[in-house]
Amino acid sequence: MTPQSDPTVQPVPASVVAQVDAADTTLSNPRRAVLSLGSNLGNRLETLQGAVDALEDTPGLRVKAVSPVYETEPWGVEPGSQPSYFNAVVVVKTTLPPDSLLERAQAVEEAFHRVRDERWGPRTLDVDIVAYADVVSDEPALTLPHPRAHERAFVLAPWHDVDPEARLAGRGAVADLLAGVTREGVAPRADLELRLPE
Numbered sequence: 001m002t003p004q005s006d007p008t009v010q011p012v013p014a015s016v017v018a019q020v021d022a023a024d025t026t027l028s029n030p031r032r033a034v035l036s037l038g039s040n041l042g043n044r045l046e047t048l049q050g051a052v053d054a055l056e057d058t059p060g061l062r063v064k065a066v067s068p069v070y071e072t073e074p075w076g077v078e079p080g081s082q083p084s085y086f087n088a089v090v091v092v093k094t095t096l097p098p099d100s101l102l103e104r105a106q107a108v109e110e111a112f113h114r115v116r117d118e119r120w121g122p123r124t125l126d127v128d129i130v131a132y133a134d135v136v137s138d139e140p141a142l143t144l145p146h147p148r149a150h151e152r153a154f155v156l157a158p159w160h161d162v163d164p165e166a167r168l169a170g171r172g173a174v175a176d177l178l179a180g181v182t183r184e185g186v187a188p189r190a191d192l193e194l195r196l197p198e
């Protein structure tokens, strides 16, 4: 039976189809997202590269840019209480909606044996969603933009390197945010490099 011949199936007006399609941008248009990578246990560079490669291996996700590597003092904890981090930022294009991107980010963390015990504890790998298009959400399970990104030089500096014009929704230009935070303890490691997957 065709939809036309079934009296219970009402035709959907073309204007409604157009509205639904326009709203459903995650399905048709890849969106730009910014992810922060951090590691302060194990082989930090290898882990960050593994994370970049695992992200690229995700259906519906392409890594578009990989930042320089920074060596950074642990933020939010007693100085000297943890090893230093390697941090980087990746810009991706993805058709995954935000919650699926978070699931994938957490699966990548787990693949690198991330253990969650203490808040801001040392970790082999941390993958945070810094921003997803211009989505703003205060859901605890996925707050967008990341609620602490604007005050973290270890996020802002590598993000600014790969996208000097970037803006953080609701917070302003990354360049301005970076000018307002200390860069002490956030040192570029020009001797190290992450590869953009081919």
Ligand SMILES: Nc1ncnc2c1ncn2[C@@H]1O[C@H](COP(=O)(O)OP(=O)(O)OP(=O)(O)O)[C@@H](O)[C@H]1O
Pocket (backbone or CB within 6 Å): 102, 116, 119, 120, 121, 126, 127, 128, 129, 130, 139, 140, 141, 142, 143, 144, 145, 146, 147, 148
């Ligand atoms: N933008 C976001 N990116 C990643 N996780 C988020 C985000 N917003 C909320 N969360 C939630 O935060 C929870 C804790 O994440 P995680 O253990 O990575 O925190 P953390 O890295 O120790 O600290 P921080 O959030 O300050 O970076 C996650 O389970 C996730 O549901």
Ligand SMILES: Nc1nc2c(c(=O)[nH]1)N=C(CO)CN2
Pocket (backbone or CB within 6 Å): 037, 038, 039, 072, 073, 074, 075, 076, 085, 087, 120, 126, 128, 154
């Ligand atoms: N330098 C640095 N400090 C941190 C980091 C991080 O990636 N780098 N991540 C944290 C929790 O996400 C807490 N503190």
